[in-house]
Structures are given as structure tokens and as C-alpha cells.
Amino acid sequence: MNAIADFFHIGGYGFYVWGSYGVTALFIAIEIYLVVRAKHTVTKRLARLSRLNNKVS
Amino acid sequence: MGFKNSIIWMYFSSPRNFYPLAGKLIPWFAGLAAIFAIVGLYISFFVAPPVLSDQKEYYVIIFIHVAAAWMSMFIYVVMSVYAFIGLVWNIKMSEMMATALAPTGAMFTFLALWTGALWGRPSWGTYWVWDARLTSELILLFLYIGFMSLQSAIDDPRRAARASGLLAIVGVINIPIIYFSVRWWNTLHQGFSVTPTQTKQLVDPAIFWGMIIVALACWMYTIAVVLARVRTEILERERQTSWVQGLVGGQK
Numbered sequence: 001m002n003a004i005a006d007f008f009h010i011g012g013y014g015f016y017v018w019g020s021y022g023v024t025a026l027f028i029a030i031e032i033y034l035v036v037r038a039k040h041t042v043t044k045r046l047a048r049l050s051r052l053n054n055k056v057s
Numbered sequence: 058m059g060f061k062n063s064i065i066w067m068y069f070s071s072p073r074n075f076y077p078l079a080g081k082l083i084p085w086f087a088g089l090a091a092i093f094a095i096v097g098l099y100i101s102f103f104v105a106p107p108v109l110s111d112q113k114e115y116y117v118i119i120f121i122h123v124a125a126a127w128m129s130m131f132i133y134v135v136m137s138v139y140a141f142i143g144l145v146w147n148i149k150m151s152e153m154m155a156t157a158l159a160p161t162g163a164m165f166t167f168l169a170l171w172t173g174a175l176w177g178r179p180s181w182g183t184y185w186v187w188d189a190r191l192t193s194e195l196i197l198l199f200l201y202i203g204f205m206s207l208q209s210a211i212d213d214p215r216r217a218a219r220a221s222g223l224l225a226i227v228g229v230i231n232i233p234i235i236y237f238s239v240r241w242w243n244t245l246h247q248g249f250s251v252t253p254t255q256t257k258q259l260v261d262p263a264i265f266w267g268m269i270i271v272a273l274a275c276w277m278y279t280i281a282v283v284l285a286r287v288r289t290e291i292l293e294r295e296r297q298t299s300w301v302q303g304l305v306g307g308q309k
Binding site: 023032043047049 | 107108122172175289292293301305
């Protein structure tokens with residue numbers, strides 16, 4: 001019938017299968033976001049500190 | 058290991074030298090992760106048979122479940138080796154690698170439990186059972202969480218690395234327990250399905266290669282994300298050094 005709908009239906013087990021793959025994809029996306037954000041935050045904070053030090057000295 | 062190799066190892070055990078190397082390696086491992094993920098998922102959903110003997114369509118969870126479970130154990134072993142090297146030879150870069158590995162290891166451990174629960178429900182009729190394999194995997198999650206909490210609880214990074222490193226090393230005992238749990242105890246969890254000698258007779262080659270390639274995707278992803286995380290860790294811990302000062306000072 002509808003091949004795409006059948007694919008997502010997975011014989012009636014869509015909830016379990018997409019629940020597994022979906023949460024995995026979500027966690028990976030969140031982890032990448034957190035790692036990129038942490039790099040950004042730390043770089044900005046250290047740059048501010050270094051500017052502050054330069055002013056003081 | 059030859060003399061030349063040991064020089065290379067010593068060179069990159071310095072955070073200052075490892076930082077740019079890690080930066081160069083990340084896009085390669087991220088690219089490999091994406092390629093393996095596409096190929097592995099294509100095999101999983103379109104090439105592998107839709108049902109596996111008594112297992113109906115839900116068995117397709119096997120690909121991500123097995124990969125996550127392998128990674129959860131493998132990352133733990135690598136993490137404790139780094140912790141051990143850091144503890145014994147006092148190598149800072151090694152401590153930082155252990156720190157950077159823990160969150161990704163914890164993530165894969167959670168995903169192994171999560172996908173296992175979603176597989177267990179249609180297959181066994183329950184999301185969870187206090188069975189040896191499942192319980193030891195849950196203990197692995199607690200070990201990762203303990204490792205990370207111990208680090209955030211201690212302010213001095215060297216002391217934090219020593220305390221958490223000791224925990225990581227002692228916790229390694231759990232890895233063979235997880236691995237052999239299906240053989241040592243009567244469990245609901247199925248036994249070994251992939252062993253070096255029996256694989257060919259036991260599983261369809263498409264299923265076997267699907268598992269291997271999805272696992273490789275997770276492995277490459279882990280390397281990329283851990284290298285990215287360790288770079289931030291290097292900046293934090295080396296912030297007093299002139300090279301980090303020069304690096305961040307140059308950026309607005």
C-alpha cells in the first residue's frame with residue numbers, strides 16, 4: 001500500500017523502534033550541542049579574564 | 058614500541074601539543090561517523106531481514122542496542138586505562154582524556170538500558186527485570202555517574218583526578234561481570250550472539266555487518282566528541298599558561 005507509512009509503522013512496533021532510535025538521535029544532538037556550547041562559554045570567559053589581567057598589569 | 062614512537066607519545070602527552078592535533082582530527086572522525094551511520098542504518102532497515110526467527114519487526118532495535126552496549130563497556134575500559142596512566146605516571150593529558158570520556162560513556166550506558174527496555178517490552182513482555190545482565194549494566198551507569206560527581210565535588214583538578222581515577226580502576230571489575238553475566242547466571246537476557254568463532258553460523262551476514270557498522274559509527278562519533286570535549290578541558294586546566302592566554306587573548 002503506502003510504502004512510507006509501512007516503513008514507519010514497522011509491523012505495529014513503531015513506538016518501540018522509533019522510541020529507541022529517536023531517543024538515541026536526540027541524546028547525540030544534545031551532547032554535540034553541550035560540547036559546542038561549553039567550548040564557546042569557556043573560550044569567552046578565559047578571553048575576558050585575560051583582557052582583565054592585561055588591564056591590571 | 059620503538060624510540061621514535063615513544064618520542065611521539067611524549068610529544069602529544071603535552072596538552073599544548075595535543076590541543077591542535079585534536080582539533081585537526083575531529084572533522085575526520087565526525088565524517089567517518091556520518092558515513093558509517095548512513096551505511097549501517099541503511100543495512101539495518103533495508104537490507105537485514107525484517108524478522109529474526111521468533112523475533113518480530115521490533116528486533117531492528119538490535120543494531121543500536123548492541124552498539125550502545127558495546128560502547129558503554131568499551132569506553133569504560135578505555136577511561137580506566139587513561140585514569141590508571143594518569144594516576145601512576147602523573148600524566149595530566151591522560152587524566153583529562155578520562156574526564157572527557159565519562160559523559161559519552163554514561164550516555165551510551167543509558168541508551169543501552171533504554172533501547173533494551175524498549176526491546177524487552179514487546180519481546181519479553183516487560184520493560185525491566187532485575188536480571189544479572191541488566192542490573193550489572195545499571196551499576197555501570199552508576200559508576201559513570203559516581204566518577205563524574207566525584208570530579209565535580211573536588212575543586213582541585215589533580216586531587217579530583219586521583220579520587221575519581223581510583224573509582225574508575227576499581228569499577229573495571231564490573232565489565233567482565235556484565236560481559237559474562239549471561240553465561241554465569243540464568244538470565245532472561247539472551248546469551249552471546251556475536252563471538253569471534255561462531256558468528257557466521259549464528260546470524261545472518263546482513264545483521265552481523267549492520268551491527269558492526271553501526272558500532273563503528275558510534276565509535277567514530279565517540280572519538281570526535283571526546284576530542285572536542287577534551288579541548289575545552291585543556292583550556293580550563295591550562296588557563297594559567299601563556300599559550301592558552303595567547304590563544305584566547307587573540308579571540309574577541
